[in-house]
Amino acid sequence: xxxxxxxxxxxxxxxxxxxxxxxxxxxxxxAEERRDADDVAVGDGGxxxxxxxxxxxxxxxxxxxxxxxxxxxxxxxxxxxxxDVEQEYGDNIMLGGARCPRPRPTKKRKRNLxxxxxxxxxxxxxxDDTEAVANAWEKACSLKDAVxxxxxxxxxxxxxxxxxxxxxxxxxxxxxxTIVAPEEPSEWDPRSPRLWLLFGGLxxxxxxxxxxxxxxxxxxxxxxxxxxxxxxxxxxxxxxxIDSCSGVRVRSLHIQNxxxxxxxxxxxxxxxxxxxAITAPGDSPNTDGIHVAESTAVTITSCRIGTGDDCVSIxxxxxxxxxxxxxxxxxxxxxxxxxxxxxxxxxxxxxxxDNARIARAQNGVRIKTWQGGAGxxxxxxxxxxxxxxxxxxxxxDQFYCDQKTPCANQSTNVQxxxxxxxxxxxxxxxxxxxxxxxxxxVPCSDIVLSNINLLREDGSxxxxxxxxxxxxxxxPVRPAADCLRNSACDGGGDKxxxxxxxxxxxxxxxx
Numbered sequence: 001x002x003x004x005x006x007x008x009x010x011x012x013x014x015x016x017x018x019x020x021x022x023x024x025x026x027x028x029x030x031a032e033e034r035r036d037a038d039d040v041a042v043g044d045g046g047x048x049x050x051x052x053x054x055x056x057x058x059x060x061x062x063x064x065x066x067x068x069x070x071x072x073x074x075x076x077x078x079x080x081x082x083x084d085v086e087q088e089y090g091d092n093i094m095l096g097g098a099r100c101p102r103p104r105p106t107k108k109r110k111r112n113l114x115x116x117x118x119x120x121x122x123x124x125x126x127x128d129d130t131e132a133v134a135n136a137w138e139k140a141c142s143l144k145d146a147v148x149x150x151x152x153x154x155x156x157x158x159x160x161x162x163x164x165x166x167x168x169x170x171x172x173x174x175x176x177x178t179i180v181a182p183e184e185p186s187e188w189d190p191r192s193p194r195l196w197l198l199f200g201g202l203x204x205x206x207x208x209x210x211x212x213x214x215x216x217x218x219x220x221x222x223x224x225x226x227x228x229x230x231x232x233x234x235x236x237x238x239x240x241x242i243d244s245c246s247g248v249r250v251r252s253l254h255i256q257n258x259x260x261x262x263x264x265x266x267x268x269x270x271x272x273x274x275x276x277a278i279t280a281p282g283d284s285p286n287t288d289g290i291h292v293a294e295s296t297a298v299t300i301t302s303c304r305i306g307t308g309d310d311c312v313s314i315x316x317x318x319x320x321x322x323x324x325x326x327x328x329x330x331x332x333x334x335x336x337x338x339x340x341x342x343x344x345x346x347x348x349x350x351x352x353x354d355n356a357r358i359a360r361a362q363n364g365v366r367i368k369t370w371q372g373g374a375g376x377x378x379x380x381x382x383x384x385x386x387x388x389x390x391x392x393x394x395x396x397d398q399f400y401c402d403q404k405t406p407c408a409n410q411s412t413n414v415q416x417x418x419x420x421x422x423x424x425x426x427x428x429x430x431x432x433x434x435x436x437x438x439x440x441x442v443p444c445s446d447i448v449l450s451n452i453n454l455l456r457e458d459g460s461x462x463x464x465x466x467x468x469x470x471x472x473x474x475x476p477v478r479p480a481a482d483c484l485r486n487s488a489c490d491g492g493g494d495k496x497x498x499x500x501x502x503x504x505x506x507x508x509x510x511x
Contacts (some may be wrong), residue, residue, distance in 0.1 A: 121133060128158075202245045208253065211254070239258035294316065296319045314351055328361060335365075359389055366397065376415045388426050391429045395435045422451055426453075434464040
């Protein structure tokens with residue numbers, strides 16, 4: 001019996017122990033729930049602050065050390081929408097929130113708005129707003145997260161001006177209105193004969209806004225030696241120059257009637273030009289649309305260009321230039337060069353054009369070099385190009401001569417090699433639709449044609465003319481380019497273009 005009582009006390013003790021264990025576990029759980037509730041109400045300040053700092057660091061400098069990522073803060077992958085800046089530039093600009101497990105209030109990054117109007121700009125198209133714009137720029141450049149605003153529906157008359165960096169991080173230049181140059185060349189500041197709007201030394205800035213930059217170039221054109229041959233040839237300003245910049249993006253602007261070139265990218269890296277409209281009359285002299293010089297990793301996309309000279313020209317010391325979605329109508333085509341003028345050394349490599357339409361133009365896709373130069377053009381790719389009413393849809397001209405007097409024949413030239421033409425179709429004004437006028441001393445090599453279909457506007461056949469050009473054609477190529485397969489320097493074509501002792505000066509496509 002005593003044994004039974006001891007057994008019952010043991011069972012009660014075990015039961016009590018289990019009850020105490022369950023009660024302890026419940027208390028622990030409740031305490032955790034209270035801490036969780038506190039977290040939802042007020043958050044863990046230290047942890048959230050640390051997370052936010054890490055997030056902002058990733059956003060601002062790419063997460064670490066890679067210079068190219070740092071310069072792409074503007075969001076090439078659409079992670080940061082430029083339109084947000086334009087829609088909210090008057091108040092706050094949204095940075096974006098971290099993806100936390102619990103809802104948190106949306107945080108916005110305060111933008112520092114700098115309007116040119118607030119610095120005394122009249123915006124009536126008559127008063128000189130140069131000083132006001134310069135003062136506004138100085139302020140914007142000194143502020144982080146600044147938005148420099150040219151107000152919509154107003155015209156700001158501005159003379160030569162320098163928008164110089166370095167500036168603080170995340171600068172946005174919103175051109176909503178119109179910036180117009182003085183009409184009279186006599187009003188121009190003689191200290192800046194070649195520049196109008198210069199953006200220099202900027203890192204990661206964006207220039208955008210849907211506004212207009214008007215060079216008022218008509219009186220400059222009238223004084224050009226190409227319009228009036230009795231006048232001396234003089235330099236004229238470039239409308240917009242991007243110089244010594246990194247990671248700059250220019251988008252959604254209309255640049256028109258430049259005094260000479262419209263937009264130049266020089267001595268810069270990782271520049272992106274997107275959705276630009278560039279226009280000038282077809283007879284305006286030397287009004288190249290986009291000119292690239294001494295720059296690397298330049299991307300030009302979705303641009304409509306119609307001017308009196310090259311729609312795009314790529315000159316010396318330019319590498320990795322990519323063009324896509326280009327409309328050139330009218331103009332002188334899309335050109336690599338000119339290169340080698342005055343016996344200079346030139347180097348251009350890694351140029352590509354994909355998906356373009358070229359209409360009412362002197363040339364389609366062109367490489368042009370002067371005799372007497374040195375260096376190379378190589379690894380160039382032209383693909384998916386539609387040509388309409390073009391003199392020479394495909395041309396390499398190593399006898400380029402853009403001057404009043406004929407150029408003397410010389411024994412050196414810039415070497416052209418590894419050039420691919422693929423999927424080029426349309427109509428040619430001239431019978432010589434494809435023209436490879438290469439140097440006898442430095443022949444063109446590794447020229448490849450693939451899937452070419454060119455005809456005259458009336459449907460009649462055209463021809464390929466070669467001089468010292470070597471390569472091959474494959475897949476359907478019309479007109480046939482058998483002359484590329486002949487290694488003899490006379491090319492095997494119907495006639496020789498250029499040469500050491502021509503009977504008459506060659507007809508160059510520029511003149």
